[in-house]
Amino acid sequence: MTKVVIIGIPGETGLWLADLDAGTVTPLNPTGDLATASNLRKAGGIIVKGIDLAVAVSSAQVALSGHFDG
Template sequence: MANVVVFGIEGESDLWIADLSAGTVSKIGKPTQGELATVDKLRAAGTTIVKGVNLAVTAQSSASVAGGFMDG
């Protein structure tokens, strides 16, 4: 199982890294080279890139997730 997820939120330029083992989420610096830089440029142009993730949903707050915002 993967222990780290890198993600970006639509409308924001920052990238984040979630360390699932440590239970932490941190902003990472803008990648300047390599595959992460390539996909970040594609993302900035409006492309959605997904690899190894089978569910991702944005919400306004953790309370809305706990409250079942996707129910019904």
Template sequence: MSKVVVIGFPGSDAVWVADIDAGTVRPLNPAPSPQLDAITQIRAAGGTVVKDVNLAIAVEASDSAFSGLFDT
């Protein structure tokens, strides 16, 4: 299974690609596509798109994750 994820955060149109094996995170600046347009519209309406990821938690700082502190 691939260990690359595409990430977006509420309140931002930016989209990021995290390659876990390479240890990199880069902005995704794709050419417009019907699939990306549909996802952009879902996000703009407050929706969430999840596929093939079973854990994703946004934290304020990496120290929070390393200490096991997650907002609930």
């Protein structure tokens, strides 16, 4: 099972690499096909692959409270 995800959120121009095993999130400089996908995202595209739940919340406190505004 994959334990690394690439994250991009609206208003954040860069991408982030989250390594779930290591517990780290680091900036990612995309190249190749990933750079192409990143450019599509910057133009308003939404790209989802291999993720079954993703929710943006305003803070860790909101997430830890169990709040979900769908």
